Amino acid sequence: MSLTKRMTHQRRTSVRLPPGAKPLFIAALWKHLKRPFLIVTSSGDESRKLSEQIGTYLENDSYVSIFTETNLTPYERLWADNSTSNDRLTVLTSLMSPDHKYPPLIVTSIEGLTFKTISKTVLKKHSMKLAKDATIRATDVQEQWARMGYRKDDSVQIPGTFSQRGGILDIFPSNLRLPVRVELLGNKIDVLNNFDPSTQRSINSVESVLISPALEILPLESSPQRIDSYISDMDFKRCSTFTKSRVMEDITEIFSGNTQSQAYLYNGLINTESILNHLYDNHIVIFDNETHISLSGNSLDLRNEKLKLDREIRGDIPENFPDPYFKWNTLIKDLSSYQQIDLGSLSATASNMGFRSTPEFISRTDDLSHAISESVEKDSLTIMVTRSPRRIQEILTDHSIPNIIDTYPNDLLDKRAVHIIAGSLHQGWRFGSDKNKTMLLTDLELFGITRQPTYQKRKKFKKALIPMELHTGDYIVHENHGIAKFTGTANMETNGEIREYVVLEYAENDKLYLPTDHLDLISAYLSNSDTPPRLSRLHTADWSRAKARVKASTQKMAKELLDLYAEREISQGHSFSQDTVWQEELESS
Known part of the structure; x- marks a missing residue:
């Protein structure tokens, strides 16, 4: 009996494929069935590798998307970078408006699956569709964008920002690769274009755009009754007065809409759903290797429980603090409602589908x-x-x-x-x-070799700093987050392994824990002045704007140099006579 026939009679199918055949099998089955897929792997590296290989077997690798993990250690004052949040929101938004010709093909890892995310209801409520010839009010649209988590700026250069210049509204949606320019004629959308954020010039016209929320965590959409219930359940008996005061101040700030810098610490207080709540009824869930995935899921649960208990004992968080992750055993039950395929079954009766x-x-x-x-x-x-x-x-x-x-x-x-x-x-x-x-x-x-995955975006052209070369109090520059102060190193357990982190302190006492294998992202702060630099603020656009200004200045200087050398190239020069015999003898003497 063929696989597709078996799937019509069975809720669960197990096959035993060699690793190299899995991406081909997934791509072929997706094209044949024309049904949405959610593929689950045991780690983020495996999900990125598998998605890349599936894309190779398809005529267009954009059909495959990754619901990435945040790589955040739970119960710490850390946050996901904007690109991670944007990638996750892009996937969730794509599930709102399915392409029936090319249904969603999503790859995720255990950590990506278990991390709580924005609810389907909130996502739909705070997504906006704009179309040419539609009637809108500029003030209403900007107020809505602000509620969706977008920040108003002088110009739009990074995702999550918008601006206004007269009858022109610019916005950089978190779910799109390019920002959008809305030109109004009265209250009517006359022109709708994508534009280049570096040059601010329009690129192409579009008929409509779907704009997702700018943030995966929208505290103001949480139920006040549920939040009050969570807070009343917290037990601060092991916490110092300072810790209790700081937690309550954080919650007050977050739910007043004044800050997002600590929102990920309180993700479990705000978000209550997983990506499974966004799937369709006809979704097929494919396990890369269910045995390995279950082992990784159970290990992740134990790690998170240990981290939480350690922090409770130290008094860093109150007892009964809301979990930012779902337990793997909980999600297994939710996954059982979907048709499933295990590609790495260990059963002797599982078919290899002819692959070896x-x-x-x-x-x-x-x-x-x-x-x-x-x-x-x-x-x-x-x-x-x-x-x-x-x-x-x-x-x-x-x-x-x-x-x-x-x-x-x-x-x-x-x-x-x-x-x-x-x-x-x-x-x-x-x-x-x-x-x-x-x-x-x-x-x-x-x-006996294979290439390094192309998803690694970091370029290691510069020499990375070595922790032993750093001294407490040294100022450094992080490629993505700006100027910080080095305060030491720390060891933390991640995915069952003890890893060393460099601890960087930013403005307002915020801290970033940078894995030592990512030291290529930081460099020493150099200045001719003895005046200490101002620390950057995390989770703001300040550093991105500073880099954008430097980039614009550099481009301007490059243009001036090109113009100068072009002018020299076409200008009339002075022609000297050929060297004489005497000069040649002099030069050779």
Whole structure:
């Protein structure tokens, strides 16, 4: 019985696929069923790697989205960076307006799944659709944007901000890659454009846009009765007077709408739903490997419980403090209401769907050529995806094996030759049936290496600081958060491992715990003045605006230099006569 037929009779299906075949299987099944997928992995790295590989097998990798984890240690005064919050909101907003031709294909990890998020009701209430020729009032729209968490600024350069210049409204939605310009004619939307935030110039016209809230946490939408109930349940018997006062001041500030800097600490007080509350009834939940996921989920629950207990004993938080995460065992019950597929079943009866792992040929070119020759003789299709296509072609040609280098083959019916594709996949696979036999090899099987994932955005061109080179009180500059003071290091448990963090102090005594493997993000603060610098404020646009001003100044200077050298290039110069024999003799003497 085929998988699709089994799925019509069973609520749960288990298969046993080799790792390299999983992304192909998911991509093919998604295209065939045309149903929304939620794919769950055991870690954030696994979810990013899997989503990248699924996108490789689809004609457009934008069909795949990641519901990222926040990477926040619970019960600490930390916050998610804006890009993480924007990515999560983009996924949730996409679930509000489904594309029936391309249903949602979402990959998430245990931590992304369990972290509480904005409710479906609040998300819908605070999302706004703008369309050309629609009638709006500028004052009403701006008030609504403010309630959605957007900040008014002089100009729009970063997500989560808006501005007004006469009859023109600019906004950078958290769920979009480019900001939007709304030009009004009276109260009518006359022009709706995307624009470049660096040049402020319009790029293209759009018919409509859906604007999500700017923040995943909107305290003012919480039920006052529920908040009062949570607060009354908190037990401060182990807390100092200062800690109790600070917690109550935080809550007062957050729920008055004056600050967002500590909102993530109180996420459990505000948000009560997970992404599962946003899914459709016909969603299919796919587990990369349910056994590994369950182990990771249980480990995450134990870690969070230990962190909470430690902080309660130290008096850092009151007892009965609301949890920012759902327990994995709780979500398992919620997941059971959806149709499920486990791709990594350990059951001996689970089908491998015809897929098998590929052998490795590291530094064994003779064995490789023999295996490929045998595959070609058996009328099997052989594909090689590699970053070294010319090298592979040379090896095959030396062994008299026909081969073709394809950029992206649309027709792989020619089984007489090996198809070499310039690219990268993490792992290969073999597929065998009576009518179709295929073997795909990657750099892992050919050379024992695989590329670094492209989702790593950090560029490590500069030398990273070493904690031993830092002294307490030194000023540093964080690439994303600005100027801070180094106050020391700390060890904390994350995902069952003890990790070392650099502790940075910002304005208003806010602290950032930076993992030591991310030290490339900070550099020493350098200045000709002995005057101490002003510390940056976290969770504000101050540092982004400062960087934008420097970028604009640099671009202006670059333009002036280009104009100067262009003018020199076209200006009439003075032509000197050729060197004489005497001058040549003088130069050579």
